[in-house]
Amino acid sequence: MASPVSSVLLDVREVTRRFGGLTAVKHLNLQVAAGTLYGLIGPNGAGKTTVFNLLTGVYAPSEGDIWFDGRRMHGQRPWQIATHGIARTFQNIRLFADMTVLENVMTAQHLRTSQMIGDAIIGSRRHHREERETRDRARHLLAIFGLEALADEPATSLPYGSQRRLEIARALATSPKLLLLDEPAAGMNPQESVALMDTIRWIRDEFSLTILLVEHNMKVVMGICETIHVIDHGESIATGSPADIQANPRVIEAYLGVG
């Protein structure tokens, strides 16, 4: 079965998620066209990270359906969803702490490798070739993010901003179609944030990605997103271009902290 609108890569239909008595996401509808840089914004606790957790299968929707690339994601485990092409970063960075920078990216190429354990155990030629390719590609991704000089450093020894970029590199290593970025500019200084915007736009074009961006830094969001969806207390309050959103009274109200 295909999604009704063919250019829509991600189609979230009437998704609700409750945690006990709390409804973190209410009747969310989100259509993200392939190739878009799409912003998801809202005040603290609005439910943005919960949406990411629903999209990646960490939580199952209480109601509603998520379609991705023409497939219903219902009941899929997070690793299966990654296989279909959704990758993410985490709001509170989740790098593999006892691995090096390079190993973090190599690990995320998991889906690209043959995963033939027998080959690895006997140390076959194919295994060695694949290891080399995995390493080369990881270095390539690190180079894109200006991290190649730090390849052999422990991942958690990096400064905060670099860790965030490493998380993006790691997510890209899974060769996703859709990249979910949860507050990538958090903890970055203004220069780093501006550079990050350019990077995000650049990787979208270079890797032909669709990007869903959660970000509190409005300069970043308004600067690069083509469409923005605003939620507040789990409820959608507006969708539109950055200009529309900035002019929307409900959005202004939500951000001025009424309620």
Next chain:
Amino acid sequence: MPIGRKLLTIAIVLAALAAMNQIIEYGVGDFRINPYYARIISLVGINITLAVSLNLINGLAGQFSIGHAGFMAVGGYAATYLTVYHGAAIAATVGGTPMQGVGSLVVMTASLVTGAVAAGLAGLVVGIPSLRLKGDYLAIVTLGFGEIIRVIILNIPAVGGATGFTAALPITNIFWIYAVAVLTIVIVRNITQSTFGRALGAIRSDEIAAEAMGVATTRYKVLAFVISAALAGVAGGLWGQLFANPLNPQNLNFVKSIEVIVMIVLGGIGSITGAVLGATTLTILPEALRTFDQQFPGLRMVLYALLLILLMIFRPDGIMGRRELSLAWFRRRGGGPGQPGTRVAPLATAGTATRSTRDEGDG
């Protein structure tokens, strides 16, 4: 490694093991090794296999199993059973007997494979339900499993029950023990340097992030657990058929599991070199301390415990931490160059970007 060199390496290792076997089991010229030392050397080898294999699940995958003695028992009894009841028939197929020459080679191979398969299957049965769950279920289930196996064995007369499997044929020798130890080290080392090994590392580090990167965490945990159990089963097969060391349910209880855990913790959990060092130290140390036995009975275990405590105070990550002894220690770390022609994201242009000048504050 090219195939030719690989075969050459294997041949050299086998020749070295055969020579070692000759010296320790039979002596050279007038030299005979003290049988007591020979026995310690045997136990060191078996414990290396146990520690390195347990390290796969406890150290690399970060799952806490305390049932290694249980898998050792399953493998040991299955392997020994095969030799005792079918060994003669198997050896006859190559026109030999289980105790010598080609016959013994074939019987031992069949016996150890049987031990590996039996223990691996037991690992699958224990692993599937307990590894799906997060938390310490594995520890509890493996502990229970070890005890259940013990009770089952006590009630099977064909394998000797509480008396132990005294019908076992002593076909284990230094060659087999160290061939298995080397094989175990190679298998686990190759796993660590592969997609599979990195997936295990990711699981240990952060299961949520691992799954988000496409790692089927349960599948890998079960696989690592089964391989670990199978190798413990092989160690059991060696142990059970060691001279004058009948398999006995009392020897393979939970204390033995703890002993193996202590070996890897002491060596440095996650490190193969550490597991080898830990197994060697903890096999030799209690024996070395026996000298105190005549004068101060009981002091041995006190000293043993004291040494462990001191080591853990001064080296809380074990002897090796997570490191491995490798040639790379002696080489300078080579920071690989970026590929020529790599297109680099515009990070270097920080501050020069022109768009997005609207100032909305940071929300």
